[in-house]
Amino acid sequence: xxxxxxxxGPVEVAYETYGTLNDDRSNAxxxxxxxxxxxxxxxxxxxxxxxxxxxxxxxxGRPVDTDRFFVVxxxxxxxxxxxxxxxxxxxxxxxxxxxxxxxxxxxxxxxxHRALLAHLGIDRxxxxxxxxxxxxxxxxWVIDHPxxxxxxxxxxxxxxxxxxxxxxxxxxxxxxxxxxxxxxxxYYGSGRxxxxxxxxxxxxxxxxxxxEESMREKFGRRLQHGDAPHxxxxxxxxxxxxxQHQGESFLKRFDANTYLYMTRVMDYFDAxxxxxxxxxxxxxxxxxxLVVSFDSDWRFDTEHSREIVRQLQAWRVPVTFRDIESPWxxxxxxxxxxxxxxxxxxFLARTADDRGI
Amino acid sequence: xxxxxxxDVVAAMVPRGSRVLDLGCGDGVLLDHLIRxxxxxxxxxxxxxxxxxxxxxxxxxVVVADIDQGLGDVDDDAYDVVILSQTLxxxxxxxLVLHEMMRVGHVGIVSFPNFGYWRLRWSLAARGRMPTxxxxxxxxxxxxxxxxxxxxxxxxxxxxxxLMTIRRVLLDERGxxxxxxxxxxxxxLAAGAVYLVGRSFP
Numbered sequence: 001x002x003x004x005x006x007x008x009g010p011v012e013v014a015y016e017t018y019g020t021l022n023d024d025r026s027n028a029x030x031x032x033x034x035x036x037x038x039x040x041x042x043x044x045x046x047x048x049x050x051x052x053x054x055x056x057x058x059x060x061g062r063p064v065d066t067d068r069f070f071v072v073x074x075x076x077x078x079x080x081x082x083x084x085x086x087x088x089x090x091x092x093x094x095x096x097x098x099x100x101x102x103x104x105x106x107x108x109x110x111x112x113h114r115a116l117l118a119h120l121g122i123d124r125x126x127x128x129x130x131x132x133x134x135x136x137x138x139x140x141w142v143i144d145h146p147x148x149x150x151x152x153x154x155x156x157x158x159x160x161x162x163x164x165x166x167x168x169x170x171x172x173x174x175x176x177x178x179x180x181x182x183x184x185x186x187y188y189g190s191g192r193x194x195x196x197x198x199x200x201x202x203x204x205x206x207x208x209x210x211x212e213e214s215m216r217e218k219f220g221r222r223l224q225h226g227d228a229p230h231x232x233x234x235x236x237x238x239x240x241x242x243x244q245h246q247g248e249s250f251l252k253r254f255d256a257n258t259y260l261y262m263t264r265v266m267d268y269f270d271a272x273x274x275x276x277x278x279x280x281x282x283x284x285x286x287x288x289x290l291v292v293s294f295d296s297d298w299r300f301d302t303e304h305s306r307e308i309v310r311q312l313q314a315w316r317v318p319v320t321f322r323d324i325e326s327p328w329x330x331x332x333x334x335x336x337x338x339x340x341x342x343x344x345x346x347f348l349a350r351t352a353d354d355r356g357i
Numbered sequence: 358x359x360x361x362x363x364x365d366v367v368a369a370m371v372p373r374g375s376r377v378l379d380l381g382c383g384d385g386v387l388l389d390h391l392i393r394x395x396x397x398x399x400x401x402x403x404x405x406x407x408x409x410x411x412x413x414x415x416x417x418x419v420v421v422a423d424i425d426q427g428l429g430d431v432d433d434d435a436y437d438v439v440i441l442s443q444t445l446x447x448x449x450x451x452x453l454v455l456h457e458m459m460r461v462g463h464v465g466i467v468s469f470p471n472f473g474y475w476r477l478r479w480s481l482a483a484r485g486r487m488p489t490x491x492x493x494x495x496x497x498x499x500x501x502x503x504x505x506x507x508x509x510x511x512x513x514x515x516x517x518x519x520l521m522t523i524r525r526v527l528l529d530e531r532g533x534x535x536x537x538x539x540x541x542x543x544x545x546l547a548a549g550a551v552y553l554v555g556r557s558f559p
Binding site for chain 1: 398409414415416430431
């Protein structure tokens with residue numbers, strides 16, 4: 001049963017784990033992935049070049065130390081990397097759901113995580129960690145179930161999107177839905193799909209993940225071939241080539257319908273919309289928050305994090321907050337930035353010490 | 358572990374179970390004490406990396422911010438007590454910081470070294486050198502303490518800001534409460550002071 005009242009099932013969840021669950025099951029850490037992430041957060045499956053998307057953060061001796069913690073990462077509900085989503089088969093029809101897949105919320109994403117943990121026999125987390133949409137899940141999790149998590153790490157996230165954020169989502173969805181091959185979302189098995197729309201959506205989103213400074217440094221106005229511009233509409237600047245590559249490689253791993261659903265989940269998210277309910281849950285919670293933002297992030301700028309801090313502090317929730325210097329924009333949360341990793345490491349080490357892990 | 362004597366004086370002014378904001382909380386040792394021993398809900402504000410990481414290691418909630426920029430994110434009356442312990446003299450805009458702390462807190466606790474203390478006066482008057490002492494150990498060119506004041510100066514500022522002294526504890530060089538005859542000449546004989554400050558209503 002979803003928050004909307006719609007029913008969905010059965011739900012299959014793809015997940016990975018790293019490290020060992022201790023005897024009293026007290027060392028579990030849940031990783032909530034972002035818009036286009038998947039369950040493969042760390043390590044590799046035989047090919048050392050295909051490491052998990054947060055491999056620099058999670059592993060033996062890393063800030064999320066798998067020698068101490070048992071780390072779980074699951075593909076989100078509605079995803080396309082193993083967990084039930086719009087591209088999965090609807091048992092009622094025997095065909096992929098497409099747009100008949102019910103709309104869901106961040107709260108629903110969290111409930112699926114919790115069902116997975118129940119399956120694993122874990123009823124309390126040492127920590128939950130997420131960046132961007134991942135941070136939204138962590139925040140919602142604590143609001144709904146304040147005593148299940150000791151340490152909540154919310155990184156470059158938001159308690160609700162701004163008009164500008166929603167506008168970017170809207171244009172991305174338009175690009176997909178107006179693609180002639182979209183076929184009202186029922187493109188599975190037709191041999192064609194909204195590849196053009198999805199790659200345009202990805203290209204545009206990618207611009208918002210980087211900062212002006214990082215783009216200038218990475219590409220400047222450098223040309224792709226030689227010194228002289230072609231003076232035509234082909235891919236001429238390096239930045240164009242980069243975006244095109246990002247758009248095309250994304251097609252291989254992502255489903256357009258999942259992109260629609262996930263961006264919509266973020267649009268509707270409003271963690272503190274109901275102060276009475278939030279207050280009743282959060283007041284007196286034992287969960288400690290670490291909120292981190294990056295000063296060059298303009299997708300979810302520092303003000304989004306400050307708002308989370310202000311709201312949590314108003315309910316007397318212990319919050320540690322830091323805006324970290326980084327030129328790399330929203331993408332910073334995926335990068336090995338020493339001050340950032342040092343902060344995460346210290347916060348988690350303290351949590352582990354407190355729990356006797 | 359026992360608190361530093363001047364922090365002990367500050368802690369004694371904080372009612373059990375209050376909501377506390379510690380501006381310039383440093384390594385978080387005072388907040389840690391208030392949270393653990395006095396059931397306070399506390400948050401620190403700190404600008405330095407060392408202070409921030411010391412707080413994280415201690416498990417004390419801390420926000421990195423520059424209090425000289427004001428406390429724009431914090432609502433009026435959000436805290437029962439706002440502490441400014443050995444920090445006033447290191448701010449760029451002491452009047453603004455004092456004003457902001459009294460906006461977000463019902464009461465404020467301010468502690469600072471008294472630049473009117475006789476040893477400091479003596480050093481300047483007799484030796485003609487910028488004084489250093491136990492509580493002001495830095496040389497003039499590497500000190501974070503840029504806005505030093507005397508007890509008299511501070512009380513003038515309180516008046517100017519429409520604030521009143523609820524309680525004052527004078528300190529000796531070791532930060533212990535001053536006793537005996539020396540209490541009669543505070544501006545000359547106290548090495549420091551802790552003020553519990555409230556808003557005065559005309």
